Amino acid sequence: MTAPIYMDFAASTPVDPAVADAIAAALTGEAGMANPAATHAAGRAAALLVAEARARVAKLIGATADEIVFTSGATESDNLAVIGAGRFRRQLGRHVVTTLIEHPAVLDSCRALVAEGFELTYLKPDQHGIVAPESVAAALRPDTILVSVAHVNNELGVVQPVAAIGEVCRRHGTLLHVDAAQSAGRLPIDVRESCIDLLSLSAHKMYGPKGVGALFLDADRSRRVEPLFHGGGQERGLRPGTLPTHQLAGFGIAAELALQRLSSDPPAIRALCKRLEDGLLAVPGVQLNGHATQRSCHIVNVSVAGVEGESLRCGLRGLAVSSGSACAAESGEPSPVLRTLGRPDDVAQASLRFSLGRTSTVAEVDAAIAAFTATVTRLRELAPA
Amino acid sequence: MEYPESVLARFDAPPHAGPLAPGSGTVVAGRAGGVAEGIEAVFQVRVADGRIVAAAFYAYGCPYSIAACSLTAERLAGLEVNALRDFGLLSLAPELELPVEKRGRLLLIEDALRSCWRAWDNKRLAASKESRSDP
Numbered sequence: 361m362t363a364p365i366y367m368d369f370a371a372s373t374p375v376d377p378a379v380a381d382a383i384a385a386a387l388t389g390e391a392g393m394a395n396p397a398a399t400h401a402a403g404r405a406a407a408l409l410v411a412e413a414r415a416r417v418a419k420l421i422g423a424t425a426d427e428i429v430f431t432s433g434a435t436e437s438d439n440l441a442v443i444g445a446g447r448f449r450r451q452l453g454r455h456v457v458t459t460l461i462e463h464p465a466v467l468d469s470c471r472a473l474v475a476e477g478f479e480l481t482y483l484k485p486d487q488h489g490i491v492a493p494e495s496v497a498a499a500l501r502p503d504t505i506l507v508s509v510a511h512v513n514n515e516l517g518v519v520q521p522v523a524a525i526g527e528v529c530r531r532h533g534t535l536l537h538v539d540a541a542q543s544a545g546r547l548p549i550d551v552r553e554s555c556i557d558l559l560s561l562s563a564h565k566m567y568g569p570k571g572v573g574a575l576f577l578d579a580d581r582s583r584r585v586e587p588l589f590h591g592g593g594q595e596r597g598l599r600p601g602t603l604p605t606h607q608l609a610g611f612g613i614a615a616e617l618a619l620q621r622l623s624s625d626p627p628a629i630r631a632l633c634k635r636l637e638d639g640l641l642a643v644p645g646v647q648l649n650g651h652a653t654q655r656s657c658h659i660v661n662v663s664v665a666g667v668e669g670e671s672l673r674c675g676l677r678g679l680a681v682s683s684g685s686a687c688a689a690e691s692g693e694p695s696p697v698l699r700t701l702g703r704p705d706d707v708a709q710a711s712l713r714f715s716l717g718r719t720s721t722v723a724e725v726d727a728a729i730a731a732f733t734a735t736v737t738r739l740r741e742l743a744p745a
Numbered sequence: 746m747e748y749p750e751s752v753l754a755r756f757d758a759p760p761h762a763g764p765l766a767p768g769s770g771t772v773v774a775g776r777a778g779g780v781a782e783g784i785e786a787v788f789q790v791r792v793a794d795g796r797i798v799a800a801a802f803y804a805y806g807c808p809y810s811i812a813a814c815s816l817t818a819e820r821l822a823g824l825e826v827n828a829l830r831d832f833g834l835l836s837l838a839p840e841l842e843l844p845v846e847k848r849g850r851l852l853l854i855e856d857a858l859r860s861c862w863r864a865w866d867n868k869r870l871a872a873s874k875e876s877r878s879d880p
Contacts, residue, residue, distance in 0.1 A: 668783065670807040674748065674756060706780050742762055743805040744776065744787040 364680040365724045369717030370514055370542060370659055371682055375610070376567040376718075382613040383569060386606035396603050397594060406605045413612025420615040421540070421559060422550035423576050429595045430608060433573035434541035435465040436588075437560035438508075440575050440599065441537040442469035444585030445506050445558060446478060449535070453503030454478045459491050461516070461697045463539055466508050488651035489516045489701060493524040500532045507534055511549070512542035515697045515713055516650030517659025519547065526555030535582050541565050541573075545618030546626050546656050557582040563607070567718065568614030572607040575599075625718055630657035632716050632725050637662075639729030640714075643736050649698060649711060660714045663698065667739045669709030675735035679728050682713045748808050749842040756808040761818035765789040765801040771868060775829075775860025778853040784810045786857040790821065790829065792865055797821045797828065809847045813837055813854055821858075829862035 366374075375383075386392030386409055394402035396410045414425040431437045446456060458470050460482045470480050481499045485491045496507060507529050511522050522538050529536040537558040540549055545566040551559055559576040563569055577583055577598075585598060592600030618625075637660045640646055645665035664672060673683055683695070694708035703711070714728065748756070765772060770793030778785040784806035791799040800818040804811050816837050821828060834855050835848065843851065 666805075668806050668810075670746065671756070671811065674746075674753075674808045706783075739805075742759070742803060742811065744785050744803040 362678070364678050365728055366680045367714045367716060367720070367724070367728060368680045368682050369720070370517070370565070370713060370715035372564050372570065373567045373717050374719060375564075375569060376614060376617055378617060379568055379610040379614045383606045383610040386609040392605040392609065396605055397592075409605050409609050409612075410603050413608040413615075416612035416619075417561065417574050417615045418576075420544060420549065420619045421561070421576055422552055423559075424579065427576050427579050429575045429577060429598050430603060430611075431573045431575055431599055432571055433564070434463075434539060434560045434562035435573075436599075437562075437573050437575040438463065438465035438537075438539055439469045439472075440585060440588055441558040441560060442466060442506065442508055443472055444588060444598070445535055445537065445582060446473045447476070447586040448584055449505040450476075450478075453501075453505040455481070455501050455504040457481045457483065457496065457499045457504055457507045457534075459483045459485060459509055460700045461485055461489060461513055462508065462510055463514055463541075466510070466537075466539055470508065484700065485518075487701060488654070489513055489518040489649075489697070490651055490654060491520050491525070493521055493528050496525050497528045497532075500528070500534060504532065504534045506537060508537040508539070510539040510542070512540075512547065512656040512659075513650070513697065514542050515659075515695060516661050516701075517542070517656040517715075518650045519543070519654050519656055522556065523554040529557075530555040542656060542659075545615075545622065546629075546658055548622060551576055551578065558585075563611040563614055566614050566618045569607045569610045572604060572611050574611070621718075626657040629716050629718070629720065632720050632722065633657060633660050633714075635722065636660050636714055636716065636725045636728060639725070640732055642729075643733050645740075646736070647707075649701060649703070658715050658717060660716075661711060662714075663703055663707045663711040664736055665707060665710070666743060667710050667736055669694075669706075669711070671739055672710050672712065672735065675739060676712070676731055678731055679714075681728075682715070683709075683711060752808055752812040752841055755812035755815040759811055759815040761801050761815055762811075763801060763803070765791055765799060768799060769793060770798055771865065773861050773864035773868060775857045775862070775864055777856035777860055778806075780805060782850070782853065783807070784850050784853050786810070786814050786854050788814075788818065788857050788861050790861050790865070792826050795826055797824050797826055806850075807847070809841065809843060810851060810854075812841055813843070813851050816841060817854055817858070826862070826865055829858045829865065832858050 391405040396406035418425045535557040539560045541562040557578045561574040563572045649661040698708035770791045776787045787803040800821040802814040804814040
């Protein structure tokens, strides 16, 4: 059996060879051996690796190294940002704003705050998945302490106007948290220009290793959040625990490569995605989910009318694609994001997220279009008139 | 979701899918379910001398639904026509390794078969009335 064509780069990306080399070097070399918190020479060598990684990650988003806290991934970063900032600022207010189409890591973190007495306002995006800055402004209250919006929605690929939302939040004096797991390395990010106070990153979404991520905390506005873990002073006490030197070394190289390739990767991936989108939409009854143009280069999400979702996915098992958020795939439920956009359950269930990446090829895209067309046609012929 | 090989084989190339092949006998059809229910099945059955001589289906549903319709159509051939009324879908469960959570929905296939049986019974009654009214 041939390996499926991988089109799930929004769920995870392959580790770049240069990243793998950096990880291997840190694992096997003396520099990565010691605990980076140790004060002896070996510890200082490990700490240097971590410092280099921190600087590289910071540079990707226009931050300074001391504003980066390493975590286990974007899910932890989202938790630390939302719950940590909420708890730390609860004396200032207990109102949080987010959107109906956020990643479960943000939604569930917000709900955790609700369980602690916070109030939560969900913003509904427009029919294309875009959250208007005006709707954010309208939701803000004197006691609003945090707004959380993903830069690029993980299912639809739509790009939210975070800079405009950032301006709204800054004028109001509210913190803005942005989950940038999908956008880092695919869109330019400047946390200062966009007035972002907290920003979540994930290494494995940008050709780095799984199990490591980062939270940016603006040095002036959100330097402190209440830690979720306790038991050590690492990461300024915000995220205690021995740092995984080898993973961070890989994360640093992944971030550096992402920045270097920011002018070459996204246009190439966008061209492939356009070819894929055109091919998929050429099949009658196939509808694009999300904004036609205000979308990241790597995601195409479509719904298919007249075809049952589980059979659609089974018929396309030669393609590694997703039916929604990988983090919610096991539930089997129609995507809440597509429900929010107004798709009926049967249509939401028959939806697929194709996401391309650095190693995707024209031949793979054409093969995917052919398989999709054949499967949809066959299942429709099989269905009762 | 992982599927058993027996299901995948019938899903990829389902025997007895599509229109009923031409032949002699009485043809009846029955339908059950709908898109909202996650499964819709239509069966066409050819009956001759009180026996089912051929069956075919159309189906909208999950791979288990399609495989179950295909296997049902296969099993019907050669049975007495009352099998349409009495067919128990769970008899297919071992062969298709039907998960418990799928079984309730797949029972709609039985409804489609009963719909076929009612169609056949109506035809039989109509034919019987016609023959009684003949001079």
